[in-house]
Amino acid sequence: MKTTIPVTSGSYAVSADPSTALVGASIGAGIAVAVFDPETGAGGLFITHLLQTRKETSASTAPYFGLDTGLPAFMKAFIAVGGRRDSLRVHLVGAGEFLDTPPFFRMGEDLQKTARRILEKNRVPVAGEKVGGPENRFLTLDLENGSIRVGSPGQREVTM
């Protein structure tokens, strides 16, 4: 039976268990970074709505990771469960946008561009994207084969 691990914004999950699926239920304007290594079966999912991790955090809640510190921590955790830099595949999903969004509210676009910049700076190519547009996406990364299913309300799910 498949074990489903929900991943919430500001956090990540990694695993090399093929019976596991990582799920981002409702990404909104946030960005989801899905990573899978077909050679080792390691995979991970990181979701965030912030460019930078804020210093002010509530003691009662888990830390909320922005892209700046969250993405490196996520990649480190992915490598720790067996992922390898030279064979990984990265996909970006989310970054929903309102129609005619004024620059101040272009949260999704900023997150997507920054995620790409950080990954490319570390020589990690992005294999595919489902980003932008007026859609609230959800995704499932199946660690049995690395398939990524992406959908949004009222739309048919597609496999990336």
Place this chain on the structure above:
Amino acid sequence: MDATALDTELDRIFDDLTAIPAFPKTVNYALRILDDPGSTTTQVGRVIRFDPALTANILKAANSAYFGLPRQVSSIETAIALLGTRQVREILIIAASRPYLDREIYGYGMRQHDLWAHSLGCAAISEIVARHSGFASSDLLFTSALLHDIGKYVMNEHVGIRAEEIQLQAGVDAMTFTEAEWRVLGTDHAVLGSEILRLWEFPRAIVRAVRNHHDPDLYIQDELSRLLAFSNILTVSLGFGVGLDGFRHRISPELSRKLKLTASGLAAIIQESFAEWQSLATLLA
């Protein structure tokens, strides 16, 4: 669609509007008691304890992490005694709203709990937004945020039947979802929602804010409407119970300036919103 067919469709929608079950009189009475400075919370308890369904919903809300009671409570009198007036007011409105909002709204692509999650999420975010902006009437904003999509209760079936047409209009002509609702049905869920709240005798400011929440030209005009629109934009952006219409709206280019928003302020609100979202888990179950 010709004008006669549109009129017939509108007649049906407004027939459904008048058939919507009335907002519980017990809650309206209890809210009036809370408005009286000389009242006590014991009086509120006496009024609502005879409504078992409402009492169960109030206890569920009171015991959620969101309201932060030091211990679980099983009697309405104890819950009210431990909570402040503002929290009792919020719990009353949450408990009374649930039957209208915690349902599948298939016309808008919302599953069983999506609209409830969206409404609660927006209400929780509105509290954070009110705190950050120093808005004094946070109770008005909270109620507006919780009930801003009540119009979907009535519009659901009408939108569902014409969903393809509405989505086609919205997609092909790059219309907002509310513009497509107008084109196909002759009204939209924001207008319908404000009409429901007017029939239920909610304060005019709330009726207006709900009417305005998707219209940038209107919501930019008054502070409550602006803050409601902003709370809703954040609720969608953070992915709290979002249907197929969620992102299909425009944002006023003036909104960030009028609300004096900064990037760091927005980041703080986002982080606090996710923390608050965790505390809503019991209410969403």
